[in-house]
Amino acid sequence: MASLLRAAATLGLFPRRGYCSRGAQGELSKGFVEALKAVVGSSHVSTAAAHREQHGHDESMHRCQPPDVVVWPQNVEQVSRLAALCYSQGLPIIPFGTGTGLEGGVCAVQGGVCINLTHMDRILKLNPEDFSVVVEPGVTRKALNTYLRDSGLWFPVDPGADASLCGMVATGASGTNAVRYGTMRDNVLNLEVVLPGGRLLHTAGLGQRCWLQPHGALCGCHPAPAPSVDTTVHILQAAVPVARIEFLDEVMMDACNRHSQLNCPVAPTLFLEFHGSEQALAEQIQRAEEIAGHNGASLFSWAKEAEERRRLWAARHSAWYAALALRPGCKGYSTDVCVPISRLPEILVQTKEDLKASGLTGTIVGHVGDGNFHCILLVDPEDTEEVRRVMAFGEQLGRRALALHGTCTGEHGIGLGKQQLLQEEVGAVGMETMRQLKAMLDPQGLMNPGKVL
Amino acid sequence: MASLLRAAATLGLFPRRGYCSRGAQGELSKGFVEALKAVVGSSHVSTAAAHREQHGHDESMHRCQPPDVVVWPQNVEQVSRLAALCYSQGLPIIPFGTGTGLEGGVCAVQGGVCINLTHMDRILKLNPEDFSVVVEPGVTRKALNTYLRDSGLWFPVDPGADASLCGMVATGASGTNAVRYGTMRDNVLNLEVVLPGGRLLHTAGLGQRCWLQPHGALCGCHPAPAPSVDTTVHILQAAVPVARIEFLDEVMMDACNRHSQLNCPVAPTLFLEFHGSEQALAEQIQRAEEIAGHNGASLFSWAKEAEERRRLWAARHSAWYAALALRPGCKGYSTDVCVPISRLPEILVQTKEDLKASGLTGTIVGHVGDGNFHCILLVDPEDTEEVRRVMAFGEQLGRRALALHGTCTGEHGIGLGKQQLLQEEVGAVGMETMRQLKAMLDPQGLMNPGKVL
Numbered sequence: 051m052a053s054l055l056r057a058a059a060t061l062g063l064f065p066r067r068g069y070c071s072r073g074a075q076g077e078l079s080k081g082f083v084e085a086l087k088a089v090v091g092s093s094h095v096s097t098a099a100a101h102r103e104q105h106g107h108d109e110s111m112h113r114c115q116p117p118d119v120v121v122w123p124q125n126v127e128q129v130s131r132l133a134a135l136c137y138s139q140g141l142p143i144i145p146f147g148t149g150t151g152l153e154g155g156v157c158a159v160q161g162g163v164c165i166n167l168t169h170m171d172r173i174l175k176l177n178p179e180d181f182s183v184v185v186e187p188g189v190t191r192k193a194l195n196t197y198l199r200d201s202g203l204w205f206p207v208d209p210g211a212d213a214s215l216c217g218m219v220a221t222g223a224s225g226t227n228a229v230r231y232g233t234m235r236d237n238v239l240n241l242e243v244v245l246p247g248g249r250l251l252h253t254a255g256l257g258q259r260c261w262l263q264p265h266g267a268l269c270g271c272h273p274a275p276a277p278s279v280d281t282t283v284h285i286l287q288a289a290v291p292v293a294r295i296e297f298l299d300e301v302m303m304d305a306c307n308r309h310s311q312l313n314c315p316v317a318p319t320l321f322l323e324f325h326g327s328e329q330a331l332a333e334q335i336q337r338a339e340e341i342a343g344h345n346g347a348s349l350f351s352w353a354k355e356a357e358e359r360r361r362l363w364a365a366r367h368s369a370w371y372a373a374l375a376l377r378p379g380c381k382g383y384s385t386d387v388c389v390p391i392s393r394l395p396e397i398l399v400q401t402k403e404d405l406k407a408s409g410l411t412g413t414i415v416g417h418v419g420d421g422n423f424h425c426i427l428l429v430d431p432e433d434t435e436e437v438r439r440v441m442a443f444g445e446q447l448g449r450r451a452l453a454l455h456g457t458c459t460g461e462h463g464i465g466l467g468k469q470q471l472l473q474e475e476v477g478a479v480g481m482e483t484m485r486q487l488k489a490m491l492d493p494q495g496l497m498n499p500g501k502v503l
Numbered sequence: 504m505a506s507l508l509r510a511a512a513t514l515g516l517f518p519r520r521g522y523c524s525r526g527a528q529g530e531l532s533k534g535f536v537e538a539l540k541a542v543v544g545s546s547h548v549s550t551a552a553a554h555r556e557q558h559g560h561d562e563s564m565h566r567c568q569p570p571d572v573v574v575w576p577q578n579v580e581q582v583s584r585l586a587a588l589c590y591s592q593g594l595p596i597i598p599f600g601t602g603t604g605l606e607g608g609v610c611a612v613q614g615g616v617c618i619n620l621t622h623m624d625r626i627l628k629l630n631p632e633d634f635s636v637v638v639e640p641g642v643t644r645k646a647l648n649t650y651l652r653d654s655g656l657w658f659p660v661d662p663g664a665d666a667s668l669c670g671m672v673a674t675g676a677s678g679t680n681a682v683r684y685g686t687m688r689d690n691v692l693n694l695e696v697v698l699p700g701g702r703l704l705h706t707a708g709l710g711q712r713c714w715l716q717p718h719g720a721l722c723g724c725h726p727a728p729a730p731s732v733d734t735t736v737h738i739l740q741a742a743v744p745v746a747r748i749e750f751l752d753e754v755m756m757d758a759c760n761r762h763s764q765l766n767c768p769v770a771p772t773l774f775l776e777f778h779g780s781e782q783a784l785a786e787q788i789q790r791a792e793e794i795a796g797h798n799g800a801s802l803f804s805w806a807k808e809a810e811e812r813r814r815l816w817a818a819r820h821s822a823w824y825a826a827l828a829l830r831p832g833c834k835g836y837s838t839d840v841c842v843p844i845s846r847l848p849e850i851l852v853q854t855k856e857d858l859k860a861s862g863l864t865g866t867i868v869g870h871v872g873d874g875n876f877h878c879i880l881l882v883d884p885e886d887t888e889e890v891r892r893v894m895a896f897g898e899q900l901g902r903r904a905l906a907l908h909g910t911c912t913g914e915h916g917i918g919l920g921k922q923q924l925l926q927e928e929v930g931a932v933g934m935e936t937m938r939q940l941k942a943m944l945d946p947q948g949l950m951n952p953g954k955v956l
Contacts, residue, residue, distance in 0.1 A: 177843065177845065178740075179736055179740075179843075179844060179845035180843040180844055180845050181739070181844075182843070202740075232689070236685070236689055245932070245936075249932050250932060251932050251933060251936055252929065252930060252932075252933060253933075254910055254928055254929055254933070283632055286634070287631075287632075287655075289780075326783075327742075327786060329782065329783075329786050330779075330782075330783050330786065333780060333782050333783065390630065390632075390633040390635070391632065391633055391634075392630060392632035392633045457707055475707055476705065476707055477705060479698070479702050479703060479704050479705075480704060480705060480706075480707070483698075483704055483944075486943050487940070487943065490939050490940065490943050491936075
């Protein structure tokens with residue numbers, strides 16, 4: 051997809067100047083709010099507490115830090131003018147998509163102007179022969195696939211949530227299909243970026259990045275965590291072109307059963323989906339069954355109808371909410387490590403043991419095809435001791451992944467909670483290079499300050 | 504592949520300070536040469552005219568501009584110390600791989616120190632379960648695949664020449680397999696980079712990027728240029744997972760026949776290769792034959808044996824030398840445009856007409872699966888009028904590609920000859936951003952000065 055993503059939202063990265071547009075109480079001056087209204091129209095600017103509150107947090111346990119004002123631009127030119135205005139006044143800019151992030155990336159830690167991009171949700175140009183599409187930043191992945199339904203094409207990156215494509219660019223989203231179709235890095239061809247100050251940067255790139263809608267078949271199989279990964283590795287090594295792989299531990303499976311009214315056996319489960327012609331599918335399924343059997347795993351319930359497959363994946367996509375339902379009133383915290391696939395068995399087994407020993411409530415779900423898995427922990431945000439234990443668990447898991455030559459951020463980004471881990475991952479030269487790059491693009495440090503670096 | 508490429512060679516990018524290590528005649532001081540010898544050993548430093556001459560040019564018609572000295576480091580630590588030494592003395596650094604580039608990227612336009620990386624040619628670690636391999640920068644793509652032969656794995660990026668992997672990173676190499684396996688961007692996971700001044704930057708990334716050695720079948724078919732591309736597009740749209748596509752016009756086919764002792768019919772030819780199990784192959788071949796037939800193209804000579812396929816691809820890989828043999832004593836100039844695949848028919852037809860009208864000798868060969876094709880023009884470097892006409896032809900073709908939302912550089916990079924086209928392609932903001940980025944990483948402007956920007 052996205053031969054061109056009008057992605058003001060992808061800049062999110064950095065210290066700030068004084069708030070010359072603020073009054074004595076720190077509130078935004080009336081003149082500045084009027085200037086914002088002059089750009090986008092008065093109905094597309096809000097300083098209402100409810101709006102500010104709603105835009106000060108994402109789905110994670112990071113506490114709400116509201117912006118001073120929310121604006122809804124309608125086009126790139128308005129985003130450019132907003133960026134110029136904020137920069138001239140020394141006010142932070144925080145881009146906002148669907149708010150489904152998990153690392154506090156949208157929290158306005160220094161206040162400022164939240165630019166909500168969801169009104170920019172047009173699909174500008176589909177190029178079916180080139181397998182590419184030009185979209186605005188607020189288009190969500192589901193909206194894009196609904197639009198593509200009759201074209202025979204499909205955009206495969208699928209992080210679970212129905213996120214905006216600009217947010218998916220910002221975090222480098224991955225997902226269930228990454229094993230065959232790649233992540234956002236592989237599927238974004240070009241970006242049109244509004245730089246701080248308002249200038250437009252067009253990146254250059256070409257390629258084929260929409261995909262044909264596949265015929266497919268999905269199955270689940272029940273192994274223990276380590277054999278499930280052996281099965282994955284052996285299937286890949288046998289050149290079976292598996293399209294989607296997802297692992298759910300028994301706690302996650304149970305939660306999904308309840309939340310989405312499924313009847314799957316409560317056991318560690320590997321979902322495998324294969325894409326291809328009728329004949330190719332039959333061959334892939336036969337090979338997969340041989341390999342799973344060889345690893346002592348039992349396959350069950352092949353779902354070949356698109357509707358049935360959709361229902362099972364919808365359950366997976368609701369995993370976050372299914373996990374939250376395990377402890378109503380609690381918040382979720384998701385780890386996001388990714389390791390070389392050969393190291394997955396050991397880290398999964400160890401994490402499962404740590405989880406048990408910790409006494410915390412948590413589930414495991416993961417795109418094991420690319421080595422990425424999530425441990426979703428439930429936490430009472432008022433219980434500071436529990437919050438501390440959850441954070442410590444996340445840090446320990448992150449360090450274990452780094453020791454295995456993995457990364458602390460498979461697809462959720464760094465945001466607020468993983469700055470220390472990032473430093474350990476990329477080292478002093480890496481951090482300095484990223485800081486220089488950020489300062490080069492954003493000399494005043496007004497683009498989403500306080501994140502990542 | 505390349506979970507980690509020790510790639511001092513990928514820095515190649517920028518104005519310079521005074522040559523404080525030079526004598527009154529501009530030659531390097533004896534003390535500086537001794538200092539280089541202290542780093543890499545005296546047998547790995549040369550100021551001999553033959554060595555300097557050999558390192559001052561690539562395969563293109565860009566005139567030889569020799570460095571002052573050539574050094575052959577043996578490991579990363581030596582590269583780091585060389586970079587620190589050059590930077591402290593204000594001397595340009597030019598990385599050198601196999602010298603098979605086509606844009607004059609290795610020409611030492613301001614003299615300086617050429618760092619030849621071919622002695623760093625060890626394959627450091629193969630991770631078969633992770634489908635990744637760690638290599639030094641001087642490993643060539645053929646050496647890597649020879650090493651991988653018994654592992655069942657394969658590195659698919661194949662630009663034709665047996666280039667070094669560091670050079671392929673620097674130019675963003677593509678090739679015959681790009682349609683299915685992607686370009687260098689898709690296949691390089693991590694880099695260990697020596698920054699100017701000698702610090703080491705480790706990038707972070709994970710993924711599966713070696714591929715299983717495929718079973719395959721190759722065929723040629725004879726269409727006119729436009730139908731050949733229709734066939735390509737229709738095959739892709741029919742979800743036939745074609746692995747390699749290469750187009751040769753009749754002049755190129757004739758030249759390859761002569762140069763590589765083949766007997767292929769002299770006609771515009773599309774080579775198609777399919778990968779998969781016996782059963783999957785049969786299905787793909789049947790679909791491809793239907794589609795080619797529908798487009799009025801005739802398929803011929805399916806080659807299913809690896810040896811026969813190797814022989815045909817070897818002929819393609821020798822296309823540059825086959826073209827050079829059309830006018831012995833002449834130099835070659837290769838264009839490198841890439842357009843959205845839907846625009847390929849028109850630009851191929853137009854280029855063929857322009858070539859005819861120009862009276863120049865030239866062939867066309869291209870990885871049409873990703874919209875990239877090359878027009879190889881033969882030119883007498885002593886004939887300034889002909890050189891001018893060849894350059895004008897290249898610029899015109901580049902501008903035509905830009906008008907079709909394409910790029911002037913599919914895989915050869917910018918180097919010396921395409922700086923004006925790059926400016927037209929990325930615009931003022933793009934150029935300024937790249938210049939700022941270059942200046943940030945290389946504040947003294949000593950890394951391969953005079954290229955790209």
